[in-house]
Amino acid sequence: xxxxxxxxxxxxxxxxxxxxxxxxxxxxxxxxxxxxxxxxxxxxxxxxxxxxxxxxxxxxxxxxxxxxxxxxxxxxxxxxxxxxxxxxxxxxxxxxxxxxxxxxxxxxxxxxxxxxxxxxxxxxxxxxxxxxxxxxxxxxxxxxxxxxxxxxxxxxxxxxxxxxxxxxxxxxxxxxxxxxxxxxxxxxxxxxxxxxxxxxxxxxxxxxxxxxxxxxxxxxxxxxxxxxxxxxxxxxxxxxxxxxxxxxxxxxxxxxxxxxxxxxxxxxxxxxxxxxxxxxxxxxxxxxxxxxxxxxxxxxxxxxxxxxxxxxxxxxxxxxxxxxxxxxxxxxxxxxxxxxxxxxxxxxxxxxxxxxxxxxxxxxxxxxxxxxxxxxxxxxxxxxxxxxxxxxxxxxxxxxxxxxxxxxxxxxxxxxxxxxxxxxxxxxxxxxxxxxxxxxxxxxxxxxxxxxxxxxxxxxxxxxxxxxxxxxxx
Numbered sequence: 001x002x003x004x005x006x007x008x009x010x011x012x013x014x015x016x017x018x019x020x021x022x023x024x025x026x027x028x029x030x031x032x033x034x035x036x037x038x039x040x041x042x043x044x045x046x047x048x049x050x051x052x053x054x055x056x057x058x059x060x061x062x063x064x065x066x067x068x069x070x071x072x073x074x075x076x077x078x079x080x081x082x083x084x085x086x087x088x089x090x091x092x093x094x095x096x097x098x099x100x101x102x103x104x105x106x107x108x109x110x111x112x113x114x115x116x117x118x119x120x121x122x123x124x125x126x127x128x129x130x131x132x133x134x135x136x137x138x139x140x141x142x143x144x145x146x147x148x149x150x151x152x153x154x155x156x157x158x159x160x161x162x163x164x165x166x167x168x169x170x171x172x173x174x175x176x177x178x179x180x181x182x183x184x185x186x187x188x189x190x191x192x193x194x195x196x197x198x199x200x201x202x203x204x205x206x207x208x209x210x211x212x213x214x215x216x217x218x219x220x221x222x223x224x225x226x227x228x229x230x231x232x233x234x235x236x237x238x239x240x241x242x243x244x245x246x247x248x249x250x251x252x253x254x255x256x257x258x259x260x261x262x263x264x265x266x267x268x269x270x271x272x273x274x275x276x277x278x279x280x281x282x283x284x285x286x287x288x289x290x291x292x293x294x295x296x297x298x299x300x301x302x303x304x305x306x307x308x309x310x311x312x313x314x315x316x317x318x319x320x321x322x323x324x325x326x327x328x329x330x331x332x333x334x335x336x337x338x339x340x341x342x343x344x345x346x347x348x349x350x351x352x353x354x355x356x357x358x359x360x361x362x363x364x365x366x367x368x369x370x371x372x373x374x375x376x377x378x379x380x381x382x383x384x385x386x387x388x389x390x391x392x393x394x395x396x397x398x399x400x401x402x403x404x405x406x407x408x409x410x411x412x413x414x415x416x417x418x419x420x421x422x423x424x425x426x427x428x429x430x431x432x433x434x435x436x437x438x439x440x441x442x443x444x445x446x447x448x449x450x451x452x453x454x455x456x457x458x459x460x461x462x463x464x465x466x467x468x469x470x471x472x473x474x
Contacts, residue, residue: 033384035283038293039086040270041383045297046089048349049096049304051112053224056217058270061085062263064216065276066254067247071212076180079281081209083177084184088213090296091168091185093304093348095160100352102156103145104134107352115221119157120195120241161189162198167303174299175292184209188217191242203244211244215251218242220264228261287334290385298341304348305355307434314432316340319424321473322464326416339389339421343396346375370405373397392417396425399456419458423449423465426457427474442469 043057050056064085068078092111100107110132117128126146133145169186173179187201187210194202196214215235223231232252239248254260263272283289298312319340323333347355350372354365361369377394380386395418398404400411404422414422430437430445440448446466453459468474 033285034274034277035285035289036082036086036274036277038285038290038383038385039083040273042293042297042379043086043089044382045345045348045379046087046092046300049092049108049111050089050115051108051110052115052221055269056220056224057086057089058273059224059264060088060213060216060220061273062269062276063219063251063260064212065273066258066260066263067212067216067250069276070250070254070258071247075278075281076178077209078276079278080178080180081184081212082277083172084181084209084213085216087172087175087177087181088168088185088188088217090171090300091164091166091303093300094167095163096304097306097352097356098163099160100356102160103129103132104137104141105132105353106135108349109351115218116225118238120191158197165189165198171296171300174296176289180207180209183207184213186210188213190214192244193241196242206244211247215243215247219251223261223264228255231255231261285385291334291338294338294341294386297345301342301344301348305352307356307432308344308347311428311432312341312344314428315343315421315424318427318465318468318474319420321468322420322424322461323417325464325468326420332417335389335392336417336420338386339393339417340424342380342386342389343376343393343421343425344372345379345393346372346377349375370397372406374406392421396421398422399452400458401455403456414458416458416461419461420464423457423461427465442474 040058040061044054047054047056061082064081065078068081073081096107096111099110103110113132114128118124119128129146130142134141137145165186165188168188169182172182172185184207187199187206190196190199190201190206190210191214192203192206192211194200196206218238219231219235222234226233232255235243235248235251239245251260263269266272295313298316302309302312316337317340319336320333323336328336350368354361354368357365373394373396377390380390380393392415394406395409395414398407398409398414398418399422400414400419402408402410426449427445430440430448431442433439446469449457449462449465453462465474
């Protein structure tokens with residue numbers, strides 16, 4: 001991990017030490033939800049960032065767990081693998097900005113197309129680069145990108161995969177999963193023949209759980225794109241190069257005898273996945289675990305763009321301080337913390353070509369940006385413990401006069417938490433560097449907020465923030 005990445009993680013850890021004082025000591029499960037249900041539901045946003053159809057991670061989990069069962073892994077190993085498969089793409093947002101800049105293209109489209117490419121083959125990589133690089137540029141721009149990648153492609157690939165895999169491993173450690181889970185994600189893209197990344201591990205040097213994850217994710221991509229025949233063909237063709245030959249044999253046996261493809265094609269593969277979680281290793285979605293997930297996904301959100309790597313934690317810190325000053329109790333403070341951490345989760349579905357654009361946005365680009373609160377609501381409302389905060393989180397760009405987005409709600413439709421979150425979001429955004437402005441001093445930010453108090457922003461919420469600023473409590 002580079003020094004900048006390590007520094008960012010340390011900064012986040014310090015922020016979380018402060019946030020932990022907001023968490024109650026309650027350890028009961030939230031409304032009886034299993035932890036795997038929370039992560040399965042959230043995995044759809046990781047699918048989105050990776051350019052994959054909804055359910056990619058869940059179907060990969062089904063494939064990997066069926067291989068593990070046939071292999072006879074013990075309950076501890078299957079539990080570690082289960083969560084590695086669901087969270088295998090937890091680091092996916094961390095290289096999105098670099099990929100978008102490198103190819104001058106939509107990061108999600110780049111990632112979608114690379115999944116079916118043998119990136120250890122120079123001709124395949126050259127053809128892929130020619131297809132995806134600079135889609136809106138001239139032939140000269142495209143040729144320049146192809147040449148650049150031909151010269152330094154392997155080094156760039158290793159760097160991008162290293163960023164992604166290291167970050168994913170850190171996220172799983174943050175949530176509290178065992179080191180076996182983190183190592184499986186860290187070595188997800190290693191290949192049996194030693195030509196994978198990030199470390200060039202070979203054969204049994206690669207952790208077994210990582211070998212299963214790598215096989216499962218590729219097979220799922222080809223199953224989704226080309227059906228059972230395509231999935232079996234890619235496993236067989238890459239056996240001994242990308243994949244452990246013994247695991248390929250087990251996969252093909254499971255496909256032939258265990259009805260794997262039928263279960264993948266069913267209406268609800270997630271139900272089958274839940275059945276495969278080791279019964280005596282099932283985790284409850286306690287408030288503490290759900291808080292850790294909120295923090296982890298806040299970091300995933302902020303890693304999408306270099307301009308937002310502290311934003312979610314910053315908004316959470318400010319809005320909780322506002323709530324406490326207004327007399328909120330522990331439950332309401334916890335909800336505000338989660339809403340602050342997750343309010344921008346919809347931005348994971350926005351291209352970095354838009355998020356990182358240094359100049360003004362076109363009308364079409366701005367229309368896309370304005371959809372991210374809707375995506376926030378759609379994602380959070382599917383996750384049991386986050387349903388109570390979905391609407392608050394999605395209202396962070398709404399204004400009292402109805403001029404906000406995505407629904408244009410007026411004052412009578414906005415509760416106090418939504419109003420607080422809108423003020424906290426603007427405060428933190430104006431206080432940090434963005435592509436379209438430099439960070440403003442606190443006095444200037446307060447002046448801007450005062451100017452919108454009573455028309456667009458709740459004046460009492462602005463006053464709360466002013467009081468906190470005056471007390472040096474932000």
